Amino acid sequence: MNTTEKFYLPVDGILDMFDSLTGQSRITHPALHGAALPPATQHPKVSSISKAGMGIIKTVRESWRQHEKRAAARRSSSSGNRQLSTDRLPKRSVDLLELGLAKPRNCHRVVVLGAPKVGKTNILRRFLGNEFEENYEPTAEDFHRKLFHIGGEAYQVDLLDAASERNFPAKRRLSILTGDTFLLVFSLDDRNSFDEVCALLAEIRAAKAQLLKLKHPARVPAVICGNKADLEAPGAVSRSEVEEALGEDVSFFETSAKDGTGLEGAFRALATLGGLPVETSPSRHQLVSILTYQSMCIGQRGRGARRTRGLGAPCAATDPLARRPSFTSDLRLVLRSSKQHKPERCQIQ
Known part of the structure; x- marks a missing residue:
């Protein structure tokens, strides 16, 4: 497998994550389908694909951060009383x-x-x-x-x-x-x-x-x-x-x-x-x-x-x-x- 192929294979997984987080339709590209990859000579230049891939990764990371913030807020809201009654109790009786x-x-x-x-x-x-x-x-x-x-x-x-x-x-x-x-x-x-x-x-x-x-x-x-x-x-x-x-x-x-x-x-x-x-x-x-x-x-x-x-x-x-x-x-x-x-x-x- 050449250098260009090593870049494309994980992008499918990244795009799946991007779809689930943003709800947008899957970005299609001949080189990103799950089918067998075409010969390396038929791919666009590595430099142009790298820029597109980095843009996707940046978008995914930002969406993932927002997703994590929302999840953390939900966890904090639902378990606030439980944390208060166990982890944050006073260490001794109050006199x-x-x-x-x-x-x-x-x-x-x-x-x-x-x-x-x-x-x-x-x-x-x-x-x-x-x-x-x-x-x-x-x-x-x-x-x-x-x-x-x-x-x-x-x-x-x-x-x-x-x-x-x-x-x-x-x-x-x-x-x-x-x-x-x-x-x-x-x-x-x-x-x-x-x-x-x-x-x-x-x-x-x-x-x-x-x-x-x-x-x-x-x-x-x-x-x-x-x-x-x-x-x-x-x-x-x-x-x-x-x-x-x-x-x-x-x-x-x-x-x-x-x-x-x-x-x-x-x-x-x-x-x-x-x-x-x-x-x-x-x-x-x-x-x-x-x-x-x-x-x-x-x-x-x-x-x-x-x-x-x-x-x-x-x-x-x-x-x-x-x-x-x-x-x-x-x-x-x-x-x-x-x-x-x-x-x-x-x-x-």
Whole structure:
């Protein structure tokens, strides 16, 4: 094969690519057909064919670049959320207090207690902005963290679902002593679950009274949810009975984690008891990614309160890497709190 033939053979493939990219009709030339090549003496001069070929190659390259740009844009658009949730996640949990991005009074822990199968997990899912989960799976200890940006300030709400601590009194007592507010859940069709909530409320009052060195049971910031209000069958526990048994210092709501009945009022009551803005209720803020939230807080760090207060719509993000602090950390927290009231001994015993 002579030099001229070596040039023509790959051009057929280049033209096929050019056709597919541009949609134009195939350029025809006697020397570019797939048939056997004519003798070399019948081809045009190599120099003139080379100029035509180089022009084709240049056109193909430009079309291919445009094709690659469009494909890359489509890939970026379709996989943006996936990349955000995996490749670009923070390397560790976000603790606003530890990072100095939130004031201590803006950081709260909500301890969730109640009997099994009453809907605690689905109520928490609603607070976090997730959908109701029909299939029941027993919950071991679970910890969630939701971060808010409201009125130019950062807030952190930790949610401890202490379901696995029913048979471990000392462990449950430690969780109770670290709680700022409490969410107690029973099922309206299960009287035993209501009796358990009454016992838990009494335990919380006694533990807080001992921590604060009070002679009488302490008033506790607690919200009680009688869940499964969506059931058609009459409940085993009436509202009047609940109010009589629990007293006036707790807020009671008949709720349904399935259809959302009563949850807005319960979440608003939790915010009020914890000194948090009402915008912490799920319907009052927009959910953003954890990276967007971090950028927002860090971007406004160091600005004056007068400049940032009231800026931007309320938003929140869940921390996908949140893990329950160690029991040693919780114990130190309790001892630090106890020291302020000069207790005689450790209060978790």
